[in-house]
Amino acid sequence: MKKNPLGDSSLQVSEICLGTMTFGQQNSEAEGWAQLDRAFAAGVNFIDTAEMYAVPPSAASFGKTETIVGNWLAHQPRDRVIVATKAAGPGRALDWIRGGPEAFDRRNLRSALEGSLARLRTDYVDLYQLHWPARNQPMFGQWQFDPAHERAATPIRETLEALAELVQEGKIRYVGVSNEHPWGVMEFVRLAREHGLPHIVSIQNAYHLMNRVYEYGLAEVCHREHVGLLAYSPLAFGTLSGKYLADPQASGRIALFPGFGQRYAKPNVDAAVAAYAGLARRHGLTPTQLALAFVYSRWFVASTIIGATSLAQLDENLAARELTLSPELLAEVDAIHLRYTNPAP
Numbered sequence: 001m002k003k004n005p006l007g008d009s010s011l012q013v014s015e016i017c018l019g020t021m022t023f024g025q026q027n028s029e030a031e032g033w034a035q036l037d038r039a040f041a042a043g044v045n046f047i048d049t050a051e052m053y054a055v056p057p058s059a060a061s062f063g064k065t066e067t068i069v070g071n072w073l074a075h076q077p078r079d080r081v082i083v084a085t086k087a088a089g090p091g092r093a094l095d096w097i098r099g100g101p102e103a104f105d106r107r108n109l110r111s112a113l114e115g116s117l118a119r120l121r122t123d124y125v126d127l128y129q130l131h132w133p134a135r136n137q138p139m140f141g142q143w144q145f146d147p148a149h150e151r152a153a154t155p156i157r158e159t160l161e162a163l164a165e166l167v168q169e170g171k172i173r174y175v176g177v178s179n180e181h182p183w184g185v186m187e188f189v190r191l192a193r194e195h196g197l198p199h200i201v202s203i204q205n206a207y208h209l210m211n212r213v214y215e216y217g218l219a220e221v222c223h224r225e226h227v228g229l230l231a232y233s234p235l236a237f238g239t240l241s242g243k244y245l246a247d248p249q250a251s252g253r254i255a256l257f258p259g260f261g262q263r264y265a266k267p268n269v270d271a272a273v274a275a276y277a278g279l280a281r282r283h284g285l286t287p288t289q290l291a292l293a294f295v296y297s298r299w300f301v302a303s304t305i306i307g308a309t310s311l312a313q314l315d316e317n318l319a320a321r322e323l324t325l326s327p328e329l330l331a332e333v334d335a336i337h338l339r340y341t342n343p344a345p
Contacts, residue, residue: 013302
């Protein structure tokens with residue numbers, strides 16, 4: 001499998017990253033291990049997890065995903081596996097995570113990382129990410145910035161200084177952000193450059209056929225500042241497979257966990273899914289193949305994070321990287337995008 005440089009780091013990550021948020025809730029430990037084995041046999045060298053997983057987050061599921069990954073990782077050559085995890089930030093009601101993540105300051109980041117290292121059964125993580133910004137900004141389906149929602153947040157410089165200490169101690173190799181916007185990326189880059197602090201090498205944001213917001217501002221920023229995109233949710237929580245058009249209660253995360261479904265209960269989502277599904281079938285592809293091959297083909301994607309609940313799904317996701325979309329097909333994708341522009345988060 002092709003390997004790509006992650007930002008300006010020394011990491012060479014596989015073009016596909018195995019996301020593990022289903023481990024511990026939708027998938028058992030044995031099923032998680034089977035997915036990890038299958039992915040690595042196919043050439044994947046990159047795993048993404050987070051302290052708040054399994055998903056949906058709860059006191060009962062907290063830390064289960066990292067534990068499952070860590071138990072598998074303990075049986076692998078550590079230097080052959082690139083492990084990414086994330087620290088949960090303030091601004092969400094997650095009282096079971098360290099008593100409620102209060103800030104991205106030294107105490108909280110150190111506590112979060114040490115918990116992750118223990119569950120992952122490793123001395124270091126290759127990529128440590130801030131799961132979402134501490135400051136007020138629209139995310140997770142919100143679409144407008146509202147200054148009325150301002151809240152106190154750890155200054156970004158202080159956060160970078162805390163991360164720098166953990167890098168110096170050898171517990172983190174590189175740092176990244178997630179669910180960020182252009183202003184945040186530029187602040188991290190500026191402050192790192194001005195104060196000799198760790199430069200962020202990646203941004204993990206949603207990117208798929210129904211959410212191409214990244215292309216407007218972040219694509220240029222990240223290209224010029226050498227920050228690699230880790231594209232998550234390439235199937236929009238399974239919506240782009242088309243299965244929910246035929247059966248709104250089809251097996252999957254949206255049917256199991258209605259809170260996720262609310263994110264996609266928006267105008268034009270069904271129309272966009274139907275249009276992309278029809279386009280795929282006219283070109284002899286499944287809707288899943290088109291959605292994944294599109295994200296895999298983007299020049300700015302360092303690695304695409306895929307998730308699955310079965311080996312059959314995983315195999316289809318992996319196989320889609322072999323597909324090449326013609327310029328004519330991509331032009332038709334763009335035409336649908338201009339008709340139904342970013343209807344989903």
